[in-house]
Amino acid sequence: MKIDPAVQAHVLRAFAPLNNQAAAHSFPAPASLSRALQSANPSQSAGPVSAGKTVSIAKLYTTAAVDMWMRAVHSFLISASLTDVSPMWASITGYYSSHYTVRSIAHLLGFFQLFTWKKIVRLELLSGSFVCSFDSKTQHDREHRFYWKIVKSNAIFAADPFFTQNLGAESDVAHRERANYADHLPQFPMFRPLDAVAVRNRIDRISEIEFSVPPIPRVSHYPDVESVQIIAYHRLVRFRDLVDTIIGTDNRFWKVHRNPAWARAFMDFQLTEEATLRSEYTL
Numbered sequence: 001m002k003i004d005p006a007v008q009a010h011v012l013r014a015f016a017p018l019n020n021q022a023a024a025h026s027f028p029a030p031a032s033l034s035r036a037l038q039s040a041n042p043s044q045s046a047g048p049v050s051a052g053k054t055v056s057i058a059k060l061y062t063t064a065a066v067d068m069w070m071r072a073v074h075s076f077l078i079s080a081s082l083t084d085v086s087p088m089w090a091s092i093t094g095y096y097s098s099h100y101t102v103r104s105i106a107h108l109l110g111f112f113q114l115f116t117w118k119k120i121v122r123l124e125l126l127s128g129s130f131v132c133s134f135d136s137k138t139q140h141d142r143e144h145r146f147y148w149k150i151v152k153s154n155a156i157f158a159a160d161p162f163f164t165q166n167l168g169a170e171s172d173v174a175h176r177e178r179a180n181y182a183d184h185l186p187q188f189p190m191f192r193p194l195d196a197v198a199v200r201n202r203i204d205r206i207s208e209i210e211f212s213v214p215p216i217p218r219v220s221h222y223p224d225v226e227s228v229q230i231i232a233y234h235r236l237v238r239f240r241d242l243v244d245t246i247i248g249t250d251n252r253f254w255k256v257h258r259n260p261a262w263a264r265a266f267m268d269f270q271l272t273e274e275a276t277l278r279s280e281y282t283l
Helices: 005-020 031-040 055-081 089-110 143-153 172-181 196-208 225-247 254-257 274-282
Strands: 047-049 109-116 119-128 131-138
Touching: 005 055, 005 119, 005 225, 005 254, 031 055, 031 131, 031 143, 031 225, 055 089, 055 119, 055 131, 055 225, 089 109, 089 143, 089 172, 089 225, 109 143, 131 143, 172 225, 196 225
Parallel strands: none
Antiparallel strands: 047 131, 109 119, 119 131
């Protein structure tokens, strides 16, 4: 799949400042991006805002994207460890792994929901400078639909069957909602936590399953833990591959965080994919 030159230029420019600092302890304080966006547009006006802080804001979008992706990786590890312990929580944490990956891609593309102001803030690279646009949220811009819609509408992911609009009964979010909100789901196996070897073996198995059509989780098959985990794993690997393809692996920040130390014993971010999926959707 070809990467849009505009997306490539945006990501390269946003990652560049992170190559000029040490990667250790490089994440900003909690809520730094939200506060920076509020400071850049204190009047809460709609439309574009070009401010001197947009370079640092672009960097914050990038660190937020990587942080969100690492949440996806961590959630996937939790899901794998709960596979035989709790189908309910394995399903929920597996879904959140997918959702965090989708959010990470949306942030990478320049989209962020400013929750307290009910604004959608878009960061764009225009004529060599980053510009933020603030637009009001609508009733259709719920987080678990908005970020998925943004990613699916991008040319990089529009034809990728691993990414969906997250709408309707046969969707990831519907499967999560069944686990969270439906009554009478008494599926409680004996509590036997998986050990480290079992978690690694589970992830290796998920990474090696081949299929011709991505198994989007279905409510009718709840708790479809295996499908939840397969899709989550493929999605988080795609974020990693996308960043690797655009900026390589030499950026100081990304070089460290693309392979989190706490995940190395369990996953190597490798995939076994059916040939047609590899040829059609490989970045």
